[in-house]
Amino acid sequence: MKTHLACCFACGLLAAAAAPAADVHRVTVEPETVVSAASPDLWGLFFEDIDLSLDGGVYAEMVRNRSFEDGHGATRELTLEYWNPVGNAECFLSERPDAHPNDRHCVTVRGLPGVGIANEGYFGMGVKKGAAYRLSFALKGVGVKAVDVALEAYSKPPLATARIEGVSGAGEWQTFTATLVANDDEAQARLVLRFVPNRQGGREGLEAQLDHVSLFPADAVAGLFRRDLVDRLAALRPSFVRFPGGCWVEGDTMKDAYRWKTTIGDKWNRRTQWNIWKYWSTNGVGFHEYLLLAEALGAKPLFCINCGMSHKETVPMEKMDAFVQDALDCLDYANGPVDSEWGAKRAAAGHPEPFGLDYLEIGNENGGKDYEERYARIANAVRAKYPAVKLIFNNWKATKRVDDPKDLRDDHFYETADVFMSRLAHEYDESKGDFDIFVGEYAVTQGAGRYGNLRAAIGEAALMLGLERNQAQVKLAAYAPLFANAQHTTWTPNLIYPTTTGCFVNPSWTVQKLFSANRGAAVLKVTVETTTFETDVPKTWSKGRDRCVIETVQASAQRAANGDIILKLVNCAETAQEVDVRGVAGAATRTVFTGPDRDAHNSPARPEALAETVSAFTLDGADTLPPLSLVIYRIARSGN
Ligand code: AHR
Numbered sequence: 324m325k326t327h328l329a330c331c332f333a334c335g336l337l338a339a340a341a342a343p344a345a346d347v348h349r350v351t352v353e354p355e356t357v358v359s360a361a362s363p364d365l366w367g368l369f370f371e372d373i374d375l376s377l378d379g380g381v382y383a384e385m386v387r388n389r390s391f392e393d394g395h396g397a398t399r400e401l402t403l404e405y406w407n408p409v410g411n412a413e414c415f416l417s418e419r420p421d422a423h424p425n426d427r428h429c430v431t432v433r434g435l436p437g438v439g440i441a442n443e444g445y446f447g448m449g450v451k452k453g454a455a456y457r458l459s460f461a462l463k464g465v466g467v468k469a470v471d472v473a474l475e476a477y478s479k480p481p482l483a484t485a486r487i488e489g490v491s492g493a494g495e496w497q498t499f500t501a502t503l504v505a506n507d508d509e510a511q512a513r514l515v516l517r518f519v520p521n522r523q524g525g526r527e528g529l530e531a532q533l534d535h536v537s538l539f540p541a542d543a544v545a546g547l548f549r550r551d552l553v554d555r556l557a558a559l560r561p562s563f564v565r566f567p568g569g570c571w572v573e574g575d576t577m578k579d580a581y582r583w584k585t586t587i588g589d590k591w592n593r594r595t596q597w598n599i600w601k602y603w604s605t606n607g608v609g610f611h612e613y614l615l616l617a618e619a620l621g622a623k624p625l626f627c628i629n630c631g632m633s634h635k636e637t638v639p640m641e642k643m644d645a646f647v648q649d650a651l652d653c654l655d656y657a658n659g660p661v662d663s664e665w666g667a668k669r670a671a672a673g674h675p676e677p678f679g680l681d682y683l684e685i686g687n688e689n690g691g692k693d694y695e696e697r698y699a700r701i702a703n704a705v706r707a708k709y710p711a712v713k714l715i716f717n718n719w720k721a722t723k724r725v726d727d728p729k730d731l732r733d734d735h736f737y738e739t740a741d742v743f744m745s746r747l748a749h750e751y752d753e754s755k756g757d758f759d760i761f762v763g764e765y766a767v768t769q770g771a772g773r774y775g776n777l778r779a780a781i782g783e784a785a786l787m788l789g790l791e792r793n794q795a796q797v798k799l800a801a802y803a804p805l806f807a808n809a810q811h812t813t814w815t816p817n818l819i820y821p822t823t824t825g826c827f828v829n830p831s832w833t834v835q836k837l838f839s840a841n842r843g844a845a846v847l848k849v850t851v852e853t854t855t856f857e858t859d860v861p862k863t864w865s866k867g868r869d870r871c872v873i874e875t876v877q878a879s880a881q882r883a884a885n886g887d888i889i890l891k892l893v894n895c896a897e898t899a900q901e902v903d904v905r906g907v908a909g910a911a912t913r914t915v916f917t918g919p920d921r922d923a924h925n926s927p928a929r930p931e932a933l934a935e936t937v938s939a940f941t942l943d944g945a946d947t948l949p950p951l952s953l954v955i956y957r958i959a960r961s962g963n
Contacts, residue, residue: 347945348876349852352906354888356848359795361881364562366839367622369764369801370613371569373600374813376806377608379445380821381552381616383543384607385456386442386514386536391416391428392595393603401428405443409515412438417532423592425585429461429534432518436525439517441475442536446810447511449823450474450482455541459500460516463532464490466524470531471517472501476509492521496532502541510824514538535591545615547608552806552826555819556620559832560839563682564617565625565763565801570599572687574633581629583610583653587668599634600813611669614657614678624678625715625799626653630686630697637693640700647704654680654709682713684733684763690720702730715761731798733763740767740782741858744895745871748785751793760796764803766816766831769863775816775829777933777951778921784834784893784953791838791879791891794846802835809927820927827930830923833916834953837935841889841914841955843881849890851878856896876900876948880907886960894948897921902946910959913940917952 370376378384387393387405395402401416408414413433420427432440450456458472467490474482483503491497505512516536520529539546544553567581574580585594586609593606608616610626617624631638631646638646652665657680659666669675685701686694694717702714714730736747751760765786767779783802790797807817809827818832853876862869877893888907894900897920916935925932940956948954 346854347901347903348854349903349905350876350878350890350892351850352880352888352890352904353848354882354907357882358792358846358848361843361846362794362798364623364799365790365794365797365842366559366561366835367563367565367625367799367801368556368559368561368805369569369803370564370566370616370805371803372567372571372598372604373569373804374807374817375445375602375811376804376808378602378605379808379811380806381548382605382608383539383547383549384605385444385448385538385540387445388442388603389536389605390426390534390591390595391430392426394597397597403430406430407441407443408432409439409441409517410434410437412440414440419534423589425594426591429532432531432533433528435528436520437517438529439471439515440533441513441515443513445808445823447823448474448513448538449510449825450505450508450512451824452505452508454505456483456503456505456538457500457541458503458514458538459498460536461496461498461534462490463494463496464492464518464529465494465531466520466527466529467492467518467531468521468524469519470499471519472503473515473517474503474505474509474512475515476512479507479509482507482509482512486519492524508824510822544619547612548616548619549821552819552821553619555826555828555832559836561620561622563623563625563799563801564613564620565627565684566613566617568627568687569764569804570634570687572627572629573599573689575599575635577633577636577638580633583626583628583649586610587656587672602811610653610656611672611674614680615674618678623682624657624680625682625684626657626680627684627687628653630689630694630701632686632689632694632697640696643697643700646697647701650683650685650701650705651708654683654705654712681711682715684715686717688719688735689717694719715763730758731761732758733761735764735803736762736786737764737766737768738863739769739860739869740771740778741860741871741873742863742869743767743782744785744873744877748789748874748877750786751789751797754796759798761798762790762800764801766803768816770860771816772922772924773812773815774820774827774924774926775831776921777830777918777923779816780830780834780916781893781895781951781953783831784838785877785895787834787838788877788879788891788893791843791881792846792849802831822927825930827925827927830918830925830933833933833935837914837916837953837955838891841891841957842883843889844884845882847880847882847888849878849880851876853877876902888958890956890958892948892954894950894952894954897950899950900948902948903944904942904946904956905944907958908942908944911940911942911956913938914955914957915949915952917949921951
């Protein structure tokens with residue numbers, strides 16, 4: 324596909340990408356030569372419960388440790404973390420022996436008039452002036468007649484207050500709700516509940532037991548998801564959502580592995596679960612809610628199920644029945660009729676229509692012989708019952724073969740920008756095996772800074788061009804990971820960083836958006852005559868160095884469903900490059916994504932520092948690609 328004009332830099336130990344000499348790079352599109360059909364589902368999302376991406380992220384719950392089931396660190400020793408006593412209150416955890424086994428604890432607050440308890444949320448609660456927030460909680464009060472609830476911030480008058488009357492005071496559980504409307508913007512509010520004593524409580528002191536404390540913005544999508552973050556996802560126009568991991572599916576040990584059946588039904592009865600990414604997950608977004616999120620985005624769900632393997636343990640084959648059953652039942656739950664056992668549970672959760680779960684991945688980053696055996700066991704059972712479901716297997720640790728060439732193979736790439744621009748950009752130019760490919764996780768992770776940067780995003784764009792060119796084999800792809808709360812980044816970089824009041828995005832987000840917005844229906848032949856340059860950088864996952872030969876200008880060309888031709892070019896060099904485009908010409912839109920330098924990124928202080936520019940353009944052969952840029956020409960049907 325490629326012809327190299329010259330190898331300008333055959334030089335040795337360049338630590339970083341040097342600029343090739345000025346040259347004209349010739350890009351020839353053959354609009355009548357269709358290489359293959361495009362994959363309609365090529366670009367999607369990988370949503371892992373990683374780094375507070377759900378709790379503290381897309382899940383709009385603002386109260387942390389809301390049912391007093393969080394453990395201390397990875398232990399099951401329960402904690403009152405994120406709660407603080409108010410007014411000299413004595414606060415301690417108590418048992419609720421009559422409650423569901425996953426929901427056995429609450430807090431007891433004792434003291435004299437004025438006592439209460441406050442929750443700080445996920446690094447403070449962000450509230451917006453004029454916005455409404457729905458509060459609910461369960462209370463058993465002795466000596467209590469009312470509760471004063473408030474959103475407060477230090478050194479400010481209260482942001483919202485309400486008095487909740489009707490507490491029986493006689494010691495029975497009651498549920499209360501209130502709506503709080505904020506009178507100001509605040510990034511660091513907290514929720515305060517102060518207990519108002521009845522006559523007896525005023526004399527002798529009061530005691531309140533509190534549980535299930537919940538605060539949601541009234542505008543949450545489906546009552547569950549932060550609207551601003553869903554908007555960021557919707558802008559990516561994903562065709563599918565892979566969930567819920569990632570390593571989260573595996574867990575460190577089988578005890579912490581993701582088992583979807585523990586994540587459905589009454590939210591208070593779900594397992595509060597230690598997350599491998601170092602926090603407690605409520606599973607408030609469980610299997611059902613992930614399906615709802617995919618539906619809200621107009622995307623196909625792609626569930627990645629545990630295959631009987633965690634990071635450290637493997638379930639013996641004789642105990643695999645439960646895992647096979649989990650796979651069959653998740654499909655029944657998502658797709659089955661309402662009078663089936665699992666379809667009835669879906670309907671009871673408010674969704675009688677099937678979700679259409681057509682992709683099932685068995686395991687995440689599992690490999691070797693143990694994996695092959697477990698994959699075959701689960702896959703055969705699923706194929707027998709659901710032959711139309713597309714199965715996906717892991718490409719990890721020398722997995723040799725699976726049973727059916729119809730299955731997709733999941734490849735993961737975490738590398739330097741240099742490796743993305745060189746080897747990975749051509750990974751699929753020569754077909755590798757009979758399998759369709761799902762590039763289930765990819766990102767430039769080294770040299771990408773804390774919040775991603777321009778060169779990393781351009782490296783990913785080079786890979787994405789290669790995926791587009793090879794859609795005969797590559798059917799699905801997703802960047803990883805999607806979210807990390809800006810204050811909890813055990814993994815960097817991530818695509819979107821929620822803060823308490825909004826979010827900022829990695830430059831990679833813009834690249835993802837532009838590729839998704841500019842999809843084709845047919846892949847066209849494109850040839851690039853370009854220079855190359857070499858870099859020599861440390862290897863990402865092992866000792867040694869990666870010597871990379873990078874083609875300066877890279878391309879993909881497609882015909883869109885409406886007849887437009889979409890030509891995407893990437894300039895991998897840090898100097899502007901002249902191109903000579905042949906084979907297509909005429910009126911176009913020209914979208915350019917670049918930035919001031921390779922390290923350019925967005926941040927909490929400058930959330931929109933990098934953005935694309937779009938302009939009307941007449942493509943007439945010559946153009947100049949800015950340094951480290953993605954340039955997309957959309958040439959109108961009439962002009963080609
Ligand atoms: O995307 C972050 C992690 O990278 C995923 O959990 C895992 O699948 C991969 O190793």
